[in-house]
Amino acid sequence: MTSPTRKEITIALIGFAGVVLTALLSNYDKIFTGTTTQSNYNSEVVNGDINIQLRQLIETSGMRASLEAIEKNRLEQYKAKYKASQEELNCIADVGLQNNQLIDILVEALRKNLSLKDIQELNKFYTSSAMVNYISKQPAITLDMIHGLEEAMARNHRRNIALAGTNRDPKKQTAQSCPTTEN
Numbered sequence: 001m002t003s004p005t006r007k008e009i010t011i012a013l014i015g016f017a018g019v020v021l022t023a024l025l026s027n028y029d030k031i032f033t034g035t036t037t038q039s040n041y042n043s044e045v046v047n048g049d050i051n052i053q054l055r056q057l058i059e060t061s062g063m064r065a066s067l068e069a070i071e072k073n074r075l076e077q078y079k080a081k082y083k084a085s086q087e088e089l090n091c092i093a094d095v096g097l098q099n100n101q102l103i104d105i106l107v108e109a110l111r112k113n114l115s116l117k118d119i120q121e122l123n124k125f126y127t128s129s130a131m132v133n134y135i136s137k138q139p140a141i142t143l144d145m146i147h148g149l150e151e152a153m154a155r156n157h158r159r160n161i162a163l164a165g166t167n168r169d170p171k172k173q174t175a176q177s178c179p180t181t182e183n
Contacts, residue, residue, distance in 0.1 A: 048116065050111060050116045050119065051107070053116060053119040053120055053123060054107045054110050054111060054119060055103075055107065056123050057110065057119055057122055057123050057126070058103055058106060058107070058110075060123055060126040060127055060131075060135070061122070061126050061135065062134075062135035062136075062138035062139070063103075063106065064099065064103060065135070065138060065139045066138055066139050066142040067099050067102055067103070068099060068139070069139035069140075069142055069143055070142060070143070070146065071093070071099060073143055073146065075089050075092065075093060078092060
């Protein structure tokens with residue numbers, strides 16, 4: 001293997017300098033402000049456009065992060081339950097409702113039920129330090145809630161199947177079984 005020539009090294013250094021310069025310029029406000037600030041994700045947007053305010057609400061409230069966590073969990077469950085390959089999981093994700101479609105539906109639902117002033121106040125509330133901390137944990141909270149709901153639904157399903165089996169045989173009915181209609 002031959003060693004790189006001076007010309008190749010110079011070209012590589014120019015490319016590296018370009019990447020570093022681009023990164024510095026892109027993040028100038030974050031690097032050279034002298035203060036630590038929250039990311040734009042959690043900063044209030046001062047704008048009178050309801051669409052911008054609604055999308056900011058979805059971001060700052062953690063709704064998007066929760067939707068993404070739910071989708072990731074759903075795909076992990078498919079993988080475990082059906083032994084799905086990554087290719088199959090990608091297909092399932094591509095064919096289903098996309099998060100952007102869900103966000104568009106959510107924007108319309110919020111627009112119908114909230115005023116611009118309400119949305120602006122919510123955006124201000126969600127950028128407070130306590131809410132930023134809560135929102136960072138919201139995807140995990142959402143997944144814990146979903147797991148709890150799945151367990152409760154499974155218990156209810158088993159109970160309902162047992163009750164349905166008991167109710168089919170009048171001799172096995174007990175006072176605890178659901179009432180049946182008399183014909």
